[in-house]
Amino acid sequence: xxxxxxxxxxxxxxxxxxxxxxxxxxxxxxxxxxxxxxxxxxxxxxxxxxxxxxxxxxxxxxxxxxxxxxxxxxxxxxxxxxxxxxxxxxxxxxxxxxxxxxxxxxxxxxxxxxxxxxxxxxxxxxxxxxxxxxxxxxxxxxxxxxxxxxxxxxxxxxxxxxxxxxxxxxxxxxxxxxxxxxxxxxxxxxxxxxxxxxxxxxxxxxxxxxxxxxxxxxxxxxxxxxxxxxxxxxxxxxxxxxxxxxxxxxxxxxxxxxxxxxxxxxxxxxxxxxxxxxxxxxxxxxxxxxxxxxxxxxxxxxxxxxxxxxxxxxxxxxxxxxxxxxxxxxxxxxxxxxxxxxxxxxxxxxxxxxxxxxxxxxxxxxxxxxxxxxxxxxxxxxxxxxxxxxxxxxxxxxxxx
Amino acid sequence: xxxxxxxxxxxxxxxxxxxxxxxxxxxxxxxxxxxxxxxxxxxxxxxxxxxxxxxxxxxxxxxxxxxxxxxxxxxxxxxxxxxxxxxxxxxxxxxxxxxxxxxxxxxxxxxxxxxxxxxxxxxxxxxxxxxxxxxxxxxxxxxxxxxxxxxxxxxxxxxxxxxxxxxxxxxxxxxxxxxxxxxxxxxxxxxxxxxxxxxxxxxxxxxxxxxxxxxxxxxxxxxxxxxxxxxxxxxxxxxxxxxxxxxxxxxxxxxxxxxxxxxxxxxxxxxxxxxxxxxxxxxxxxxxxxxxxxxxxxxxxxxxxxxxxxxxxxxxxxxxxxxxxxxxxxxxxxxxxx
Numbered sequence: 001x002x003x004x005x006x007x008x009x010x011x012x013x014x015x016x017x018x019x020x021x022x023x024x025x026x027x028x029x030x031x032x033x034x035x036x037x038x039x040x041x042x043x044x045x046x047x048x049x050x051x052x053x054x055x056x057x058x059x060x061x062x063x064x065x066x067x068x069x070x071x072x073x074x075x076x077x078x079x080x081x082x083x084x085x086x087x088x089x090x091x092x093x094x095x096x097x098x099x100x101x102x103x104x105x106x107x108x109x110x111x112x113x114x115x116x117x118x119x120x121x122x123x124x125x126x127x128x129x130x131x132x133x134x135x136x137x138x139x140x141x142x143x144x145x146x147x148x149x150x151x152x153x154x155x156x157x158x159x160x161x162x163x164x165x166x167x168x169x170x171x172x173x174x175x176x177x178x179x180x181x182x183x184x185x186x187x188x189x190x191x192x193x194x195x196x197x198x199x200x201x202x203x204x205x206x207x208x209x210x211x212x213x214x215x216x217x218x219x220x221x222x223x224x225x226x227x228x229x230x231x232x233x234x235x236x237x238x239x240x241x242x243x244x245x246x247x248x249x250x251x252x253x254x255x256x257x258x259x260x261x262x263x264x265x266x267x268x269x270x271x272x273x274x275x276x277x278x279x280x281x282x283x284x285x286x287x288x289x290x291x292x293x294x295x296x297x298x299x300x301x302x303x304x305x306x307x308x309x310x311x312x313x314x315x316x317x318x319x320x321x322x323x324x325x326x327x328x329x330x331x332x333x334x335x336x337x338x339x340x341x342x343x344x345x346x347x348x349x350x351x352x353x354x355x356x357x358x359x360x361x362x363x364x365x366x367x368x369x370x371x372x373x374x375x376x377x378x379x380x381x382x383x384x385x386x387x388x389x390x391x392x393x394x395x396x397x398x399x400x401x
Numbered sequence: 402x403x404x405x406x407x408x409x410x411x412x413x414x415x416x417x418x419x420x421x422x423x424x425x426x427x428x429x430x431x432x433x434x435x436x437x438x439x440x441x442x443x444x445x446x447x448x449x450x451x452x453x454x455x456x457x458x459x460x461x462x463x464x465x466x467x468x469x470x471x472x473x474x475x476x477x478x479x480x481x482x483x484x485x486x487x488x489x490x491x492x493x494x495x496x497x498x499x500x501x502x503x504x505x506x507x508x509x510x511x512x513x514x515x516x517x518x519x520x521x522x523x524x525x526x527x528x529x530x531x532x533x534x535x536x537x538x539x540x541x542x543x544x545x546x547x548x549x550x551x552x553x554x555x556x557x558x559x560x561x562x563x564x565x566x567x568x569x570x571x572x573x574x575x576x577x578x579x580x581x582x583x584x585x586x587x588x589x590x591x592x593x594x595x596x597x598x599x600x601x602x603x604x605x606x607x608x609x610x611x612x613x614x615x616x617x618x619x620x621x622x623x624x625x626x627x628x629x630x631x632x633x634x635x636x637x638x639x640x641x642x643x644x645x646x647x648x649x650x651x652x653x654x655x656x657x658x659x660x661x662x663x664x665x666x667x668x669x670x671x672x673x674x675x676x677x678x679x680x681x682x683x684x685x686x687x688x689x690x691x692x693x694x695x696x697x698x699x700x701x702x703x704x705x706x707x708x709x710x711x712x713x714x715x716x717x718x719x720x721x722x723x724x725x726x727x728x729x730x731x732x733x734x735x736x737x738x739x
Binding site for chain 2: 047048085086088091092093094096097098100101104116117120121123124128142145146147148149150151190
């Protein structure tokens with residue numbers, strides 16, 4: 001072995017040893033032992049990765065809500081406290097380490113990111129220890145027993161379940177007199193697929209006709225083909241559930257063909273950050289948690305948006321509301337469980353939620369659906385790139401997928 | 402003092418290093434222990450890659466296919482039956498109605514990885530250079546898409562959850578030691594030497610009767626079995642797995658570990674895996690604040706920039722890796738002690 005080789009290997013090992021020592025030396029702090037201990041919410045969130053646009057606004061709203069609750073004396077005299085850990089793009093090892101660290105710091109409840117696949121390491125770390133796991137905006141029925149079997153009793157999401165959202169979209173379309181629809185399913189996410197499936201079922205139940213079913217996928221470069229095929233079918237409304245780069249491609253693709261048919265999207269298409277200038281977005285609709293355009297019908301929601309703006313975290317979509325609603329929902333569950341933060345007791349209360357008031361309106365859970373249903377969705381319309389609140393819609397039926 | 406036999410340090414060096422990391426890992430806080438365990442599982446994966454890429458000299462982007470297969474096989478077969486009936490409703494009844502224990506799942510993962518590698522290796526091991534790289538990348542793509550789309554054998558595009566988290570310090574350390582020992586025995590065997598000869602000069606190797614296709618196929622199979630085994634360790638470490646976690650990022654990260662450590666030696670594979678894992682974990686912690694003499698916090702996102710820059714720097718300064726692609730020898734240190 002040559003001298004330089006030996007030194008290189010030694011330097012590498014020394015570097016690794018320093019890293020090892022630094023990591024090993026990092027110890028977790030212990031929770032206080034006061035009689036009136038705070039209720040600690042450990043929040044494993046993604047501050048800069050794929051889920052950051054969803055996690056950051058939800059966390060910001062939750063922090064404001066916690067401040068408001070603490071200013072009124074907390075929950076049964078106990079203050080709420082949020083401790084955070086950045087999962088750094090939801091790397092599974094980091095996410096799991098975050099969850100274990102937060103639990104080690106005495107977290108009573110664990111909050112996690114807004115995608116169930118990314119959230120799984122955190123959720124499992126919590127529910128395996130009997131701790132309630134909450135997501136502010138996961139939008140599928142996977143956050144619960146469907147994904148996590150018996151232990152999934154302890155997993156809940158304050159996002160809107162896709163079946164409920166798709167059903168509400170169908171009701172809105174029908175109420176507008178749109179009698180036929182052409183569907184374009186983005187197959188990338190279960191949430192995207194389930195929204196369109198639910199619309200399909202509910203719209204036909206209401207008497208509507210589906211004239212075409214197309215599919216495309218995020219990252220597959222096939223959205224333009226779907227748009228071309230969709231354009232060849234005359235329908236009262238085009239329905240999709242999509243976000244990312246496919247959203248502007250889908251909308252501008254249809255409009256570029258001179259097709260002015262209304263387009264209806266889910267919460268995934270909320271906001272105007274994606275709107276193209278040529279052609280401008282027009283005759284476009286989506287359903288969401290809250291209108292962030294200054295015209296939400298709830299004064300409490302408008303006040304929360306004002307607080308977020310003041311804090312320098314103005315929301316781009318209504319998804320922030322999931323963070324505040326999750327805090328309200330958990331607080332209600334703790335009160336109904338007589339102050340307990342035990343996972344099983346909180347879960348038993350949450351599944352009984354029937355039109356329980358939270359900041360954004362009223363929400364429900366059931367033993368099967370641990371993701372919110374029954375919300376009054378805000379319908380947003382975009383005309384010439386300007387968004388405005390059009391009305392409320394609530395699903396009357398949750399289609400079985 | 403006589404120079405100790407090379408074989409001793411060739412095996413003991415990597416083994417002792419792995420044991421040291423395993424022991425230190427047990428002293429870390431619960432949240433940090435995962436980083437040590439992840440480093441040990443990385444050693445198993447990188448050693449598996451080394452067995453083929455390092456010894457044969459043929460580039461392969463496909464070894465993570467076998468990690469993926471092992472991870473999903475071990476994961477699906479260890480989820481309790483009562484849970485599988487509720488969450489994996491589409492899989493074949495044979496998979497749904499049976500579960501196996503931790504050790505059998507690791508053996509199954511190794512067996513499947515080996516068989517799969519043998520089958521795809523039959524046609525692919527006739528290739529060399531860029532063609533082999535592209536063909537093995539195709540294997541990775543096919544495996545990824547089959548696992549992602551075929552819900553009869555797994556969860557498809559969604560996360561496989563509820564996998565027992567059995568890879569603790571002991572299992573991770575033993576797993577890495579098993580991989581190192583198998584790699585050591587193979588590279589010291591006649592078969593291993595023949596393959597190494599074909600790496601150095603294929604024409605000469607052929608001229609003295611070495612069947613290069615056969616030797617590469619054998620190495621590919623052993624590598625596949627070790628990679629499958631490492632996949633089993635990985636899924637039992639995380640407790641869940643998605644197809645994205647055993648795809649491109651892991652492919653390039655583990656190849657980078659091997660190249661940084663030294664492509665052509667077992668010592669290089671182990672040093673590279675531990676050095677890059679340690680650096681990655683440290684930078685990850687540093688983004689949330691870490692104490693080394695004084696407390697400091699790196700800006701978000703600097704982890705990947707630092708990691709890439711340091712790896713590039715190492716390769717510029719030492720193209721043959723930190724170890725120079727050589728096995729550990731103690732001659733130099735013993736001489737000083739005389």
